[in-house]
Amino acid sequence: MSDRNFPIGGPVLEVKNISLSFGGVKAITDTSFNILEHEIRAIIGPNGAGKSSMLNCINGIYKPQIGSVIYKGEEVRKVTPNIMAQMGISRTFQNLALFKRMSVLDNILVGRKLHTKSNFLEVALQLPKAKREEKINRDRCEEIVEFLEIDDIKNTPVGKLPYGLQKKVELGRALATDANLILLDEPMAGMNVEEKREMCRFILKVNDEIGTTMVLIEHDMGVVMDISDRVVVLDYGKVIGDGTPDEVRANQKVIDAYLGVEH
Amino acid sequence: MTYTKGDLINLAILLIVGVVVIPMTISSGYWYTSILIPWLCLALATIGQQIIMGYTGQLALGAAGFMAAGAFACFNLILRVPGIPFVGALLISGLIAAAFGILFGLPSLRVRGIYLMVATLASQFFIIWMIDKFGWFKNYDSSGIITAQDIVIMGKPFTSPVEMYLVIVAVVTPMTLLAMNMARGSTGRNWMSVRDMDIAAESMGVSLLKTKLQAFAISSFYCGVAGALFAFTYLKSLEPVAFDIKLSFKVLFMVILGGLGTINGAFIGAAFILLFPVLLNYIGNNVFHGAIDATIISAIEQVVFGVLMIIFMIYEPLGMARLWETTKNKVVSLISKKR
Numbered sequence: 153m154s155d156r157n158f159p160i161g162g163p164v165l166e167v168k169n170i171s172l173s174f175g176g177v178k179a180i181t182d183t184s185f186n187i188l189e190h191e192i193r194a195i196i197g198p199n200g201a202g203k204s205s206m207l208n209c210i211n212g213i214y215k216p217q218i219g220s221v222i223y224k225g226e227e228v229r230k231v232t233p234n235i236m237a238q239m240g241i242s243r244t245f246q247n248l249a250l251f252k253r254m255s256v257l258d259n260i261l262v263g264r265k266l267h268t269k270s271n272f273l274e275v276a277l278q279l280p281k282a283k284r285e286e287k288i289n290r291d292r293c294e295e296i297v298e299f300l301e302i303d304d305i306k307n308t309p310v311g312k313l314p315y316g317l318q319k320k321v322e323l324g325r326a327l328a329t330d331a332n333l334i335l336l337d338e339p340m341a342g343m344n345v346e347e348k349r350e351m352c353r354f355i356l357k358v359n360d361e362i363g364t365t366m367v368l369i370e371h372d373m374g375v376v377m378d379i380s381d382r383v384v385v386l387d388y389g390k391v392i393g394d395g396t397p398d399e400v401r402a403n404q405k406v407i408d409a410y411l412g413v414e415h
Numbered sequence: 416m417t418y419t420k421g422d423l424i425n426l427a428i429l430l431i432v433g434v435v436v437i438p439m440t441i442s443s444g445y446w447y448t449s450i451l452i453p454w455l456c457l458a459l460a461t462i463g464q465q466i467i468m469g470y471t472g473q474l475a476l477g478a479a480g481f482m483a484a485g486a487f488a489c490f491n492l493i494l495r496v497p498g499i500p501f502v503g504a505l506l507i508s509g510l511i512a513a514a515f516g517i518l519f520g521l522p523s524l525r526v527r528g529i530y531l532m533v534a535t536l537a538s539q540f541f542i543i544w545m546i547d548k549f550g551w552f553k554n555y556d557s558s559g560i561i562t563a564q565d566i567v568i569m570g571k572p573f574t575s576p577v578e579m580y581l582v583i584v585a586v587v588t589p590m591t592l593l594a595m596n597m598a599r600g601s602t603g604r605n606w607m608s609v610r611d612m613d614i615a616a617e618s619m620g621v622s623l624l625k626t627k628l629q630a631f632a633i634s635s636f637y638c639g640v641a642g643a644l645f646a647f648t649y650l651k652s653l654e655p656v657a658f659d660i661k662l663s664f665k666v667l668f669m670v671i672l673g674g675l676g677t678i679n680g681a682f683i684g685a686a687f688i689l690l691f692p693v694l695l696n697y698i699g700n701n702v703f704h705g706a707i708d709a710t711i712i713s714a715i716e717q718v719v720f721g722v723l724m725i726i727f728m729i730y731e732p733l734g735m736a737r738l739w740e741t742t743k744n745k746v747v748s749l750i751s752k753k754r
Contacts, residue, residue: 211618237620249618251611253676254604261601262608266620268601272629275600276593286600329619 158363160381161189165241165333165365170209170219172202172389179205180216180389187333192359192366194376197386198409203369204246206386207335210367211243212236238266242331244322246338246369252311256321259310260296263328264289296324300354316347323354327364334358336368340375348372352379377401385409426592433584438577447576448649454682454689455583456645461669461681462594463637468667469676470603471630472610473523474531477538478666480519481635482642483658484542485512487552489643490653493564494554501568505586505643512639513632515542520631524624539663543655553653561653563646579648586644590637595678597633606630607676638666668720672727674734683735692716 163186172180180202187193195203208214210221212231221228223239242263251259267289270282297306300320305313310321319339326334339355340348356379358364370376376383377397385393385406393403400406418426441447464478488508492499519538523531546552553561566573566582573582597603605626608616613623646653665688673684692713699705699712727734 213614213618233614233617234620234622237618243618245615249612249615251608251615253611254607258604258607262604262616262619262621265601265605265608270601272597272602272633275602276597278596278600282600289601325615325619 156190157360158190160191163187164189164224165210166222167206167210168220168222170206170216170221172205172209172214172216178389180209180386183219183386183389183391185384185391185394187365187367188382190359190363190365191381192355192368192379194380194383195367195369195386196371196373196376196383200388201386202389203386204337205389207243207337207367207369210236211241211335237329237331240329240332241335242326242329242333243335244319244326244337244339246341248315248318248322250310250318250322250325253309255307255309256302256313256324257290257293257297257306259321260293260324260328261289263325264292266329267292292330293324293328296327299327299357300324316343319343319347319351320354323351327358331364333365333367336366338369338371340370340372348375355379430588433588434581438581444576447580450689450693451580452576452583453645453649454685455580455587456641456649457666457669457689458682458685459587459590459644460638460641460666461673461685462591462678463634463641464666464670465673465676465678465681466594466598466606466637467520467630467634468670469674469680470598470606470610471627471634472607473520473627473630474528475520475523475535475631475634476532476663476667477519477535478638479642479658479660479662480539480542481512481516481638482645482662483546483655484515484635485509485639485642486646486653486658487546488512488639489647490561490563491552491554501566501582502586505640508643509636509640512642513636516631516633516635516638517628520628523627523631536660539660543658546655563651563653566647583644583648586640590640591678594637598678602629610676668724671724672734674736675732677733677736679739680734680736683739687735688720691719 166184166186168184170180170183171178183202183206195206197203205214209216209219209231212233212235215231221231223241228235228239251262254262268285270279270285274282294306297303300323302317302320302324305317310318313321323336323339326336336355340351343351352375355366355368359366368380380397382395383393383397383400384391385400385403387405387409392409393400393406395403437451460478460482463481464475467473467475485508488511489504492504492507493501496504515538519535519541522534526534550556566579568582573579598606605616605621608619608621609623609626609630616626617623642658646657650657669681669684669688671684672687673680673682695712695716696709699707699709731737
């Protein structure tokens with residue numbers, strides 16, 4: 153890991169004192185941590201610890217009552233999915249949020265939305281600008297399809313694919329945005345060992361070849377400890393551990409949260 | 416999205432049949448005035464409904480309202496703007512309908528599904544009410560039925576059925592191609608992403624506000640132009656009653672039977688809904704020699720439509736366009752096997 157193409161840099165994204173509650177239920181309380189450029193950062197924690205809620209706060213799907221998101225040194229005034237996408241943050245979803253009736257390639261092409269500047273009239277009239285742009289976008293998506301080794305299913309409607317492949321397509325769509333930072337919400341949930349290994353390979357490869365910063369939520373400890381540079385552990389909406397995999401593994405609070413404590 | 420050679424050949428064949436073969440072989444006015452003209456007009460409106468419902472997934476019900484807006488806009492433009500070319504009036508009518516579309520599309524930013532359908536019904540009733548309430552729109556005609564002006568293009572009147580049919584073909588063909596380009600290109604992908612999973616679409620940078628309102632605008636533009644053509648060539652008169660809720664439902668059925676999210680489905684669905692009653696009447700008159708009462712025939716029509724809707728919703732949401740595709744593929748594979 154020492155001689156990587158993109159050495160880990162300074163903080164690219166920071167969450168500061170985030171608190172989120174739904175009515176009386178506190179999902180996240182006063183949580184702060186940062187994400188360094190080009191690193192693979194894992195968020196772990198038991199069920200209901202607030203991991204997905206955290207990602208949803210970063211990406212603007214949830215609005216935390218207190219706290220701020222700082223991206224590249226500046227506080228993001230209005231955190232909405234759209235604004236975060238424009239800033240270069242993309243994501244995948246825990247329960248798959250693909251466009252089911254569209255083909256694999258079309259799904260990935262939607263990821264190129266922010267690189268598409270032609271308006272509907274230019275598209276309708278097939279003006280040279282629109283054609284050129286479509287060609288560039290298609291070529292980029294074909295590259296991704298090839299990279300993810302899903303060439304043979306690129307014209308299949310996504311809804312007809314098995315779960316593991318759908319997860320891959322979702323990663324492909326996130327990659328197509330050319331984002332600096334990708335949030336992966338349980339990219340390997342429900343996969344078998346073989347599929348998990350493959351997914352890990354893709355995540356590492358993207359991180360290594362393009363330098364994309366990755367934040368992932370994952371339950372498989374083996375996977376987390378293997379691929380991530382740093383791990384943050386949440387429990388009951390609070391940070392109980394933060395550091396390298398080895399540090400976290402040795403942290404008593406983390407061990408207690410996972411194994412339970414004797415009362 | 417580029418077109419393949421096969422697409423271009425298909426287009427050429429369709430154009431030759433539509434512009435050369437049909438006008439040369441069919442001389443009876445009945446075919447034009449009762450079948451081809453309403454078919455193409457309603458197919459155009461169905462494309463509009465298809466864009467908002469089939470592609471963008473917004474359950475909107477008010478196509479006839481926008482058609483009325485287009486029809487009366489066209490009537491008033493020709494009446495009040497001296498020397499306006501017909502095609503120009505048609506275009507502006509579409510734009511006026513599009514403005515209404517944006518206005519009545521606003522609820523889609525807050526409500527969805529069946530509630531949106533109820534909210535968009537407002538367009539249907541409001542536009543018709545407005546035209547009835549303010550005499551200006553009808554040029555203070557007290558009879559309630561206004562005769563549509565003759566279509567005049569470059570000083571030449573297009574009044575015979577064949578001529579009007581050709582005008583419609585000249586409008587519907589390019590508009591269909593434009594719709595296909597949008598549907599296959601990035602515009603269509605934005606629409607469909609909103610339809611299939613809006614939260615993910617937003618996370619990819621698709622603006623829900625912009626995409627939905629754009630779809631409403633384009634959809635109503637198509638409906639508006641279709642409405643103007645419908646009034647000027649088929650009805651040959653302008654009466655708000657012609658654009659009632661029944662027509663909206665008709666267009667909706669055309670979308671569902673034709674197939675959600677397909678442009679050719681618009682034509683198939685429109686053809687089926689228009690031709691089926693004709694076929695039933697024909698059977699009633701020629702097989703049973705009028706032994707079946709006309710009211711019963713129209714009742715049978717309703718029953719069959721209802722049953723078909725349910726069957727298609729359950730078994731083939733992609734409608735007749737999909738059935739056509741699968742049959743075509745089967746035939747093609749059968750032929751290639753024999754070789």
